[in-house]
Amino acid sequence: MGATNIKQENFEAINKNASIAVEALDVDYTYGSGSAQRQVLTGNNFTLNASEIVVMTGPSGSGKTTLLTLIGALRAIQGGSIQVLGQSLSGLSSKQRQQLRKNIGFIFQDHNLFESMTARQTLALAMQLFRDRYTTDDKINRPLEMLETLGLGERIESQPGNLSTGQKQRVAIGRALINNPKLILADEPTAALDKGSGQKVMELLRLRAEKDQASILIVTHDQRILEFADRIIEMMDGRIINATC
Amino acid sequence: MPLLGTGTRILLFHKWRFTVASCAIAVAVTIMFTEMGFFFGILDSQTNITGLVNGDLVVMHRTRTHLNKWDSLERIRLQQIQALPGVKEVLPIYSGGIALTNPKTGKTTRIIGFAFPPDSMPLKLGQTDIAIRQLKQSHTVLFDRESRSIYGDIKTGQQIELDGIQYRVGGFISMGPNIINDGAVVMSDGNWFRDRRSNKPIMGIIRLKNKSNTHQIKEKIHEIFNRELLVFTPDDLRQRELHYTIKAAPIGIIFGIGMLAGLVIGISICYQVLFTTISDNTRQFATLKAIGFSNFYLLKIILEQAILLSFFGFFIGFFITSQIYDIIGTQTALIMQLTSARSIFILLLTCIMCVLAGLIAMRKVIRMEPAELF
Numbered sequence: 135m136g137a138t139n140i141k142q143e144n145f146e147a148i149n150k151n152a153s154i155a156v157e158a159l160d161v162d163y164t165y166g167s168g169s170a171q172r173q174v175l176t177g178n179n180f181t182l183n184a185s186e187i188v189v190m191t192g193p194s195g196s197g198k199t200t201l202l203t204l205i206g207a208l209r210a211i212q213g214g215s216i217q218v219l220g221q222s223l224s225g226l227s228s229k230q231r232q233q234l235r236k237n238i239g240f241i242f243q244d245h246n247l248f249e250s251m252t253a254r255q256t257l258a259l260a261m262q263l264f265r266d267r268y269t270t271d272d273k274i275n276r277p278l279e280m281l282e283t284l285g286l287g288e289r290i291e292s293q294p295g296n297l298s299t300g301q302k303q304r305v306a307i308g309r310a311l312i313n314n315p316k317l318i319l320a321d322e323p324t325a326a327l328d329k330g331s332g333q334k335v336m337e338l339l340r341l342r343a344e345k346d347q348a349s350i351l352i353v354t355h356d357q358r359i360l361e362f363a364d365r366i367i368e369m370m371d372g373r374i375i376n377a378t379c
Numbered sequence: 380m381p382l383l384g385t386g387t388r389i390l391l392f393h394k395w396r397f398t399v400a401s402c403a404i405a406v407a408v409t410i411m412f413t414e415m416g417f418f419f420g421i422l423d424s425q426t427n428i429t430g431l432v433n434g435d436l437v438v439m440h441r442t443r444t445h446l447n448k449w450d451s452l453e454r455i456r457l458q459q460i461q462a463l464p465g466v467k468e469v470l471p472i473y474s475g476g477i478a479l480t481n482p483k484t485g486k487t488t489r490i491i492g493f494a495f496p497p498d499s500m501p502l503k504l505g506q507t508d509i510a511i512r513q514l515k516q517s518h519t520v521l522f523d524r525e526s527r528s529i530y531g532d533i534k535t536g537q538q539i540e541l542d543g544i545q546y547r548v549g550g551f552i553s554m555g556p557n558i559i560n561d562g563a564v565v566m567s568d569g570n571w572f573r574d575r576r577s578n579k580p581i582m583g584i585i586r587l588k589n590k591s592n593t594h595q596i597k598e599k600i601h602e603i604f605n606r607e608l609l610v611f612t613p614d615d616l617r618q619r620e621l622h623y624t625i626k627a628a629p630i631g632i633i634f635g636i637g638m639l640a641g642l643v644i645g646i647s648i649c650y651q652v653l654f655t656t657i658s659d660n661t662r663q664f665a666t667l668k669a670i671g672f673s674n675f676y677l678l679k680i681i682l683e684q685a686i687l688l689s690f691f692g693f694f695i696g697f698f699i700t701s702q703i704y705d706i707i708g709t710q711t712a713l714i715m716q717l718t719s720a721r722s723i724f725i726l727l728l729t730c731i732m733c734v735l736a737g738l739i740a741m742r743k744v745i746r747m748e749p750a751e752l753f
Binding site: 232260 | 749
C-alpha cells in the first residue's frame with residue numbers, strides 16, 4: 135500500500151462506489167455537564183467501507199475510543215450522525231442500540247472470558263444472540279470449526295485458567311466472529327500479546343475482511359499492526375487530523 | 380443443548396463457595412421450617428382430639444368456647460338428642476384434671492382424665508380389645524403412651540395414684556398431649572362416677588343412622604338446643620379450635636414474625652452470594668451487554684443461579700429440619716409434621732426468597748455501562 139496523505143474533507147471521495155459499513159458525519163461528543171463539561175469529539179467525519187481494515191491511532195485522550203464506542207452503539211449520539219450497516223444511530227433507544235450491537239463483533243483489550251466456561255461454551259454462548267438462525271448441528275459444529283481456524287483445536291474444552299494470554303484473546307476473537315458480523319470493532323486487540331500471537335490475530339482479521347467482506351476498525355497504539363491496515367486514521371484532541379492509505 | 384446453563388456454570392465454578400452459600404441458605408430454610416413447625420405443632424396438638432372423634436357430630440355446652448375449657452352439659456340433653464329421628468346413639472365423654480402421683484418417684488403432676496362407657500368407644504384411641512376389657516375392670520385405667528415423660532416410665536400393671544386413689548395401668552392408648560395438657564388417662568364411666576363428684580359430660584359424640592343427612596340433623600339440633608348447646612362436625616370443631624388458638628394466643632404473630640425473619644435472612648444471604656458472583660464477573664457481564672445480550676437474558680442467568688441456590692439450600696435445610704423435628708417431637712411431644720404441603724410451601728417461599736434476591740442483585744447488572752469496557 136502506498137502512503138498518501140488524505141485531507142479530511144476528501145473522505146467522501148474515497149471508495150465512494152464501495153458499500154459503506156460506517157458513515158459518520160460531524161460527530162461531536164461531550165462528557166459531563168455544566169462547569170464539568172468536557173468536549174472530547176468535535177466535527178468528525180469518517181467512513182469505513184466493506185472489506186476494509188482501518189486503524190485509528192492517536193495519543194491517549196484524543197477521542198478515538200469514544201468514537202469507537204459511538205460507532206459501536208455503546209453510547210447514544212449527541213451531535214452529528216452515524217450510520218452503521220445501513221442503520222442510523224440517531225434517536226435510537228437503549229434497547230434498539232442493544233439489538234444493533236448483535237450485528238457487530240467486539241474485540242476488547244481484555245478478553246473478559248468467564249472463567250467457568252470452556253472455549254467451546256464461550257463461543258456457543260455468543261451464538262445464543264442468533265439462536266433461531268442455527269440448527270442443532272450448527273450449535274455443535276460451528277464453535278469447533280471456529281476454534282480450529284483459530285488454532286485452538288486442542289483447547290476446545292479448556293477453561294481460561296488453562297489457556298495462555300494469546301489463546302484467551304483468540305477465544306475472544308472467536309466470540310466476536312462466530313456470528314459472521316459485517317462490522318468488527320477492536321480496541322487494542324494485540325496489546326497484551328507477544329509479536330507472534332499479535333501477528334496471528336491480525337492475519338485472522340485480514341482473512342475475515344477479505345473472505346467475508348467484513349469491515350474492521352481497530353483502535354490501537356501498537357505500531358506492529360499498522361502494516362495490516364488499508365487506512366490509518368490519526369486523531370488528536372477530538373478530531374481526525376490525518377488519514378493515510 | 381447444554382446440560383448446564385451459563386448461570387449454573389458460573390455458580391458451580393467455585394464449588395466450595397457454592398456449598399457454603401447453600402448451607403447458609405439452608406439456615407434460613409431451617410428457621411422458616413422450625414417456626415412453621417412450632418406454629419402447626421401447637422395447632423395440631425390443640426386440635427388433636429377432633430381427629431379422634433369416632434362419630435358424626437359433636438355436641439358441647441355453648442359456654443365451652445375451646446377444648447381446654449371444661450364446661451359440662453346436662454346428661455338429659457344427650458338423651459333428648461338421641462330421641463331425634465336419624466340419630467342412632469349419643470355417647471357421653473366425661474373429662475377433667477386429675478392429680479397423678481407416681482408411687483416410684485413420689486412426684487405428683489396434673490393429667491387429664493377421660494371417661495366413657497367402655498364398649499362405646501367415642502374416641503379412636505388405637506386401643507386393642509384386650510385394653511377395652513381392661514377398661515371395664517374396677518380401678519383400672521389406660522394410659523396415653525404419647526404423654527410427656529414428666530410422668531415417669533409407666534408400665535402395664537403398674538400402680539398409680541389418681542387424686543389419692545390407687546389405680547392399675549391396664550394398658551395404653553394413643554392420644555397425644557397439647558401445650559396445656561401433658562398427658563391423659565382413660566377410664567370407664569363407672570370408675571369416673573364412683574371416684575368423682577361430677578357426672579356431667581363435657582361433650583357428646585353423636586352417631587347417626589345410615590343414610591341420615593348430617594347437615595339436616597345438625598341444623599335440627601341447633602334449632603332445638605341453640606340456647607344451651609353447640610353442635611359441630613369434627614371438621615367444624617377443628618376449625619373452631621384453630622381459630623380460637625390463633626386468635627386467643629398470639630402464636631400466629633409470633634411464629635409469623637419468626638418466619639418472616641427467616642425469609643429476610645435468606646434474601647440477605649442469597650443477595651450477598653449473587654452480588655459477589657456478579658461483582659467477580661462484572662467485566663464478563665458487561666461484555667455480554669456490549670455484544671448485544673439484553674438485560675432480560677442476563678436476568679435469566681442471575682435467576683438461574685438464584686433457583687439453583689434455592690433448591691440446594693432447601694434440600695439441605697429440609698434434612699436438617701427433619702432431625703430438628705424429631706428432637707422437638709421427642710422432647711416436647713408436640714406434633715411436628717413435615718407434610719408434603721408444608722414442604723412445598725417452604726420450597727416455594729425459598730424460591731421466592733432467592734428470586735427476590737436475584738432481582739435486587741440484577742440492579743448491579745442493569746447499571747453496568749458496557750462502554751466502560753473500552
